[in-house]
Amino acid sequence: ESPLDVQRLREDFPVLEREVGEGTPLVYFDNAATTQTPKQVVEAITEYYYEYNSNVHRGIHQLSQEASVAYEEAHDRLAEFVGASGEREEMVFTKNTTEAENLVAYAWGLNELGEGDEVVLTEMEHHASLVTWQQIAKKTGADVRYIRVDDEGKLDMEHAKELVGPDTAMVSVVHVSNVLGTVNPVSELADMAHEHDARIFVDGAQAVPNRPVDVEAIDADFYAFSGHKMAGPTGVGGLYGKKHLLEEMEPYQYGGEMIRKVDFEDATWNDLPWKFEAGTPVISQGIALHAAADYLDEIGLDRISEHEEYVTEYAYERLSEIEGIEIYGPPLGEDRGGLVSFNLDGVHAHDLSSILNDYGVAIRAGDHCTQPLHQKMDIPASVRASFYLYNTRAEVEALVEGVEAAKNIFA
Numbered sequence: 001e002s003p004l005d006v007q008r009l010r011e012d013f014p015v016l017e018r019e020v021g022e023g024t025p026l027v028y029f030d031n032a033a034t035t036q037t038p039k040q041v042v043e044a045i046t047e048y049y050y051e052y053n054s055n056v057h058r059g060i061h062q063l064s065q066e067a068s069v070a071y072e073e074a075h076d077r078l079a080e081f082v083g084a085s086g087e088r089e090e091m092v093f094t095k096n097t098t099e100a101e102n103l104v105a106y107a108w109g110l111n112e113l114g115e116g117d118e119v120v121l122t123e124m125e126h127h128a129s130l131v132t133w134q135q136i137a138k139k140t141g142a143d144v145r146y147i148r149v150d151d152e153g154k155l156d157m158e159h160a161k162e163l164v165g166p167d168t169a170m171v172s173v174v175h176v177s178n179v180l181g182t183v184n185p186v187s188e189l190a191d192m193a194h195e196h197d198a199r200i201f202v203d204g205a206q207a208v209p210n211r212p213v214d215v216e217a218i219d220a221d222f223y224a225f226s227g228h229k230m231a232g233p234t235g236v237g238g239l240y241g242k243k244h245l246l247e248e249m250e251p252y253q254y255g256g257e258m259i260r261k262v263d264f265e266d267a268t269w270n271d272l273p274w275k276f277e278a279g280t281p282v283i284s285q286g287i288a289l290h291a292a293a294d295y296l297d298e299i300g301l302d303r304i305s306e307h308e309e310y311v312t313e314y315a316y317e318r319l320s321e322i323e324g325i326e327i328y329g330p331p332l333g334e335d336r337g338g339l340v341s342f343n344l345d346g347v348h349a350h351d352l353s354s355i356l357n358d359y360g361v362a363i364r365a366g367d368h369c370t371q372p373l374h375q376k377m378d379i380p381a382s383v384r385a386s387f388y389l390y391n392t393r394a395e396v397e398a399l400v401e402g403v404e405a406a407k408n409i410f411a
């Protein structure tokens, strides 16, 4: 049984009542790309623009005071949401996970990396991490190494032990793979990195929305996530960083809000986290992200995780019954994210996704921003169904029906 009252929760998401095509009920299974947004979050945005829209950072007038307090408290709330005791000083708001990766790659990587240094990634990294560190390594003369992924889509930890060593300066690893669903042993990798005085960056885009995350228990040096993947709005992401690291880092974007004193010769920087938030920040988005964190905590992330497992294992089982289906990632019974990526023999992923669209099922087909992983798996693309707190086992039947239909058409 699911621990959630899904029918009640679905009332918070009007878009889920949508019909597509010729009156076909929408089955939204593209949550790893972006989740839907509950009324409570939309109302937080509306309330901001109707009642206290203003620029932040302490204008003298009342609206600016109210907006500043709300924006600052949103940082404290998201820090708490991921287990950061340093509150706002350890929580930078970015545009998304990708910008968080770039912030650390530029503000930390450009200064800390050089010839002889190594950045250790994994073969399952998203482009937000893989391309970013690959290009920063080119700029600094550092080398990149990739921890192998085995046939079950899990990290080869023996290989990780070989790669992480005295030349390692940074380990950057995805917490939950957006393709395989693999949940990586990020605490173990953090220990390995720290044994060699290296830093670890954890990409939590597919973890923070779906399971309790405690950055201090992991001992992550940096941890990134996106608001739009956790029932929040687009345009805001979170970068957790250990306070002493953020304090040592120079900003990589300059302008208003991030400065303290400026003269014609030089400038000094504002306190954390504002030092890393140049210009007018993501005000309404950050305030809405606070509402999203409250919404998810009210349900309970452990219950959301349990519900996702309930739907995912059913989808895995039902798809496995279809001849010609190949499912990627760890087998059932292992801890995995709320998604199933697969291919149907003889049917290109894009053809399958368009048939599924005819059945009202919204899934993703392509490389999911992990082209090297697909090259390694020797597949041009994959189809991915990804679930969230508002999906049901009954919806999985529409997915199965669509796959069967595609099989009859194409295979």
Ligand SMILES: Cc1ncc(COP(=O)(O)O)c(CN[C@@H](CS)C(=O)O)c1O
Binding pocket: 032, 033, 034, 096, 097, 098, 099, 126, 128, 129, 174, 176, 177, 178, 203, 205, 206, 226, 237, 364, 368, 369
């Ligand atoms: C593991 C992981 N890491 C980083 C990102 C980037 O998140 P942004 O909010 O776009 O910056 C994503 C977003 N993956 C989307 C778009 S490709 C998917 O369909 O899988 C992700 O899954």
